[in-house]
Amino acid sequence: MMLTTSDNATTKTRTLTSKQLPKATPWIIAVASIIVGIGITVVATGGFSVAIAAIIAGVINLAAVLIISGAYEGRRKAVDRVATTIVTSTFVLACVPLVSLLWLTVSKGGAAINFDLLTRTMLGMKGVLDQQYVAGEASLAGGFYHAIVGTVLITFAACVISIPIGVLTAIYLVEYAGKNRLGKAITFLVDVMTGIPSIVAGLFAFALFSTILGFVMPDATGSAKTGFTASVALSVLMIPIVVRNTEEILRLVPMDLREASYALGVPKWKTIVKVVLPTSVSGILSGVTIAIARVIGETAPIMVTAGFAKTLNWNLFSGWMSTLPTYIYDSQLRPVSPGDAALASSERAWAAALVLVILVMLLNLLARFIAKVLAPKAGR
Amino acid sequence: MKLKHLAPSAAFLAVGALTLSACGGTSATGESASGGGESDLQGTLTGIGASSQKAAMDAWTADFTSQNSGVTVNYSPDGSGAGREQFLAGNAQFAGSDAYLDDEEAAQAQEVCGPDGAFEFPVYISPIAVAFNVEGVDSLNLSPATIAGIFKGDITNWNDPAIAADNPDANLPDLNITAVHRADDSGTTENFTEYLKATAGDVWDQDPDGNWPGAYGGEAAQGTDGVVQTVTDTNGAIGYADASAVGSLTSAKVKVGEEFVELSPEAASKVLDASEKVAGRGEGDLAFDLARDTTESGAYPIVLVSYHIVCSSYSDQNTVDMVKAWEKYVVSEEGQASAAESAGSAPLSSDLRDQINTVLDTIQVSG
Numbered sequence: 001m002m003l004t005t006s007d008n009a010t011t012k013t014r015t016l017t018s019k020q021l022p023k024a025t026p027w028i029i030a031v032a033s034i035i036v037g038i039g040i041t042v043v044a045t046g047g048f049s050v051a052i053a054a055i056i057a058g059v060i061n062l063a064a065v066l067i068i069s070g071a072y073e074g075r076r077k078a079v080d081r082v083a084t085t086i087v088t089s090t091f092v093l094a095c096v097p098l099v100s101l102l103w104l105t106v107s108k109g110g111a112a113i114n115f116d117l118l119t120r121t122m123l124g125m126k127g128v129l130d131q132q133y134v135a136g137e138a139s140l141a142g143g144f145y146h147a148i149v150g151t152v153l154i155t156f157a158a159c160v161i162s163i164p165i166g167v168l169t170a171i172y173l174v175e176y177a178g179k180n181r182l183g184k185a186i187t188f189l190v191d192v193m194t195g196i197p198s199i200v201a202g203l204f205a206f207a208l209f210s211t212i213l214g215f216v217m218p219d220a221t222g223s224a225k226t227g228f229t230a231s232v233a234l235s236v237l238m239i240p241i242v243v244r245n246t247e248e249i250l251r252l253v254p255m256d257l258r259e260a261s262y263a264l265g266v267p268k269w270k271t272i273v274k275v276v277l278p279t280s281v282s283g284i285l286s287g288v289t290i291a292i293a294r295v296i297g298e299t300a301p302i303m304v305t306a307g308f309a310k311t312l313n314w315n316l317f318s319g320w321m322s323t324l325p326t327y328i329y330d331s332q333l334r335p336v337s338p339g340d341a342a343l344a345s346s347e348r349a350w351a352a353a354l355v356l357v358i359l360v361m362l363l364n365l366l367a368r369f370i371a372k373v374l375a376p377k378a379g380r
Numbered sequence: 381m382k383l384k385h386l387a388p389s390a391a392f393l394a395v396g397a398l399t400l401s402a403c404g405g406t407s408a409t410g411e412s413a414s415g416g417g418e419s420d421l422q423g424t425l426t427g428i429g430a431s432s433q434k435a436a437m438d439a440w441t442a443d444f445t446s447q448n449s450g451v452t453v454n455y456s457p458d459g460s461g462a463g464r465e466q467f468l469a470g471n472a473q474f475a476g477s478d479a480y481l482d483d484e485e486a487a488q489a490q491e492v493c494g495p496d497g498a499f500e501f502p503v504y505i506s507p508i509a510v511a512f513n514v515e516g517v518d519s520l521n522l523s524p525a526t527i528a529g530i531f532k533g534d535i536t537n538w539n540d541p542a543i544a545a546d547n548p549d550a551n552l553p554d555l556n557i558t559a560v561h562r563a564d565d566s567g568t569t570e571n572f573t574e575y576l577k578a579t580a581g582d583v584w585d586q587d588p589d590g591n592w593p594g595a596y597g598g599e600a601a602q603g604t605d606g607v608v609q610t611v612t613d614t615n616g617a618i619g620y621a622d623a624s625a626v627g628s629l630t631s632a633k634v635k636v637g638e639e640f641v642e643l644s645p646e647a648a649s650k651v652l653d654a655s656e657k658v659a660g661r662g663e664g665d666l667a668f669d670l671a672r673d674t675t676e677s678g679a680y681p682i683v684l685v686s687y688h689i690v691c692s693s694y695s696d697q698n699t700v701d702m703v704k705a706w707e708k709y710v711v712s713e714e715g716q717a718s719a720a721e722s723a724g725s726a727p728l729s730s731d732l733r734d735q736i737n738t739v740l741d742t743i744q745v746s747g
Contacts, residue, residue: 116410124446125408126439127722142408210471224471225426307426307456310441319424320454334434334457337722339625342605 019073026081029068033061058089102357109354112140112347118355121146122310127337130344140344142336144352146312147327150227151359153316154306154323155296157231158238163288165235166242173243174250175272193240202301205233227316230306230323234295241294245287249280282371289367293360299325324356408442421702422450429455429463429476432567433504433686435723437476443718444709451702460567467689468492473703475689478567480658480667494746496692501666501736503710504686504719505726507648508572511629512618513611514538516553521546523635524579530618531559531576532583533597538616546635560610560619563600565590571684572620578672579681620682624724634682637675645726647680653729654679664692664739683726693746700743711736
């Protein structure tokens with residue numbers, strides 16, 4: 001009894017400096033557990049499954065860290081290391097879907113994509129052309145130029161509608177509303193809007209335009225399905241995100257800046273335009289980009305509101321339009337040619353998916369670039 | 381003062397937009413889209429409906445728009461029910477549907493389309509193959525009761541006396557049967573079970589439905605491709621799938637009357653000729669109650685038939701001309717051949733085509 005107490009005491013005094021495992025130990029343990037995990041999977045199941053191997057490796061890793069560190073460094077350090085291991089493993093776990101999705105898109109889309117796909121539409125596309133491609137007699141026909149145009153136009157129109165509304169609402173909430181009832185009501189409604197399922201937004205926009213057109217032009221069959229209707233549906237989804245993000249950013253602008261401006265006799269509107277907005281513009285823009293990235297991949301509301309066009313349409317206000325997500329959905333689910341030649345439709349869909357991912361990435365870069373240009377110069 | 385910073389990005393955007401618009405916009409094969417149009421029809425036709433005929437619809441629109449470059453045909457494959465609903469709501473000029481209008485819908489159609497109501501006619505016949513993969517068996521005869529027994533799970537081995545009775549010459553192995561069916565809701569399943577119910581009702585005691593009856597066993601596979609893949613990969617498997625999709629698999633011959641009929645486009649379209657028109661409908665309503673239990677020689681009764689539904693009258697001459705031209709192309713020999721080539725469907729018989737053309741000629745301007 002006496003002996004153990006003194007032993008504990010000596011350990012405690014030296015925990016910070018002595019008996020530390022070498023820095024590389026966690027990595028060595030991790031690599032070893034992965035190898036063991038793979039080994040156990042192969043032996044136990046007779047095959048190889050990434051998921052099972054990963055789970056086994058994770059558990060072994062955790063146990064190994066606990067045992068090795070506990071035996072050598074003591075309980076305190078061991079608990080710390082286990083916590084670190086859990087956090088890191090969870091992070092890796094969260095990255096798995098992202099990396100695997102990107103990898104799949106790039107490998108499958110990259111194999112299929114070519115310049116012709118980007119410049120052609122589906123006008124005149126029929127199953128025979130795909131059958132010839134699969135049989136190796138012709139190159140891959142068809143393309144999604146019309147879908148790229150549709151995506152850009154519809155998203156742009158949605159931005160034109162929702163950015164002013166969203167940013168101005170946020171300005172009202174932060175600068176004018178204070179804690180009055182209207183402000184609270186708006187905040188509540190924005191919260192509710194954030195939770196609207198996208199298909200409902202699509203149905204809302206379609207119903208709205210059907211009703212309006214029903215009064216104005218009763219004879220125009222099916223004309224409520226246009227790119228603009230889709231833009232309205234997307235803005236319903238976009239506005240709450242823009243409001244939310246802008247609001248957060250505006251609240252971050254220090255009160256001192258506003259007060260300094262007022263002290264110089266600057267009116268409120270001018271303070272907002274010249275002080276508050278320029279200070280927060282980069283944050284607002286990244287908020288807007290998040291909102292765009294959120295809606296550019298929407299499929300359901302576009303299907304309801306803009307239909308499935310096969311041909312190029314530059315007019316937002318008349319005729320059906322395709323966007324990349326609806327194009328992907330349509331190609332994958334209902335190939336131009338059934339049977340073996342459905343492969344061709346699938347390849348076009350993967351190529352379109354790659355283009356969509358690149359488009360979102362470009363948007364992000366563009367927003368960063370604009371934010372950098374517009375950001376207030378420090379030290380002025 | 382900040383505006384001048386915007387200039388570079390605005391220029392960037394403008395250049396990007398110009399680059400985008402400068403290239404592209406050509407047709408699927410990269411040839412110029414304009415020219416070649418012989419007619420002066422102008423406008424847009426909108427159709428909503430069954431996804432089963434989408435591949436055929438792609439072929440039809442491709443050919444039709446190459447002949448009539450002023451016309452755009454849009455088709456949204458939202459499903460048969462959605463198609464009929466939207467058509468009756470006046471949101472589409474035509475509908476595609478795997479089922480004809482029921483009586484209530486037919487009455488509703490008179491409000492939308494005028495006193496003559498809607499015209500329906502079959503445009504797309506797709507035979508459903510019963511494909512099998514048994515090593516050493518190149519040809520298989522099956523009677524409806526045997527097919528029902530196999531898919532129900534009563535017949536579990538290829539050397540079962542019921543199969544042997546239909547195939548006296550075949551060398552049937554002692555091998556378990558893997559009956560593959562669709563896991564998802566599908567028109568193929570609905571037509572297949574409808575056939576089994578009509579021809580082997582005493583074995584097949586479940587009502588026809590797009591979903592596979594849960595009471596029966598078998599192996600489920602996702603989508604047409606899944607069924608074909610599973611059957612191809614499994615020795616001793618049998619499944620049903622759209623004939624255009626079975627690829628290298630062998631299809632069973634099905635007993636009709638006293639003989640076994642091989643799957644062929646002609647045999648499939650023969651079923652429609654042997655079927656009765658739905659009673660109590662207008663002159664122009666070419667809806668058929670499929671004679672699944674037909675004994676007509678050489679008819680193959682496991683088919684999916686999809687209709688087009690159009691109005692008997694439209695509000696303006698231009699729409700009337702477009703609909704007439706479009707539907708006449710769809711049922712024409714050329715249109716049906718194009719669909720057969722691209723979508724693997726069976727062409728309509730010439731007799732039925734004449735009937736449809738007669739009906740189409742009566743489409744007029746309302747009022």
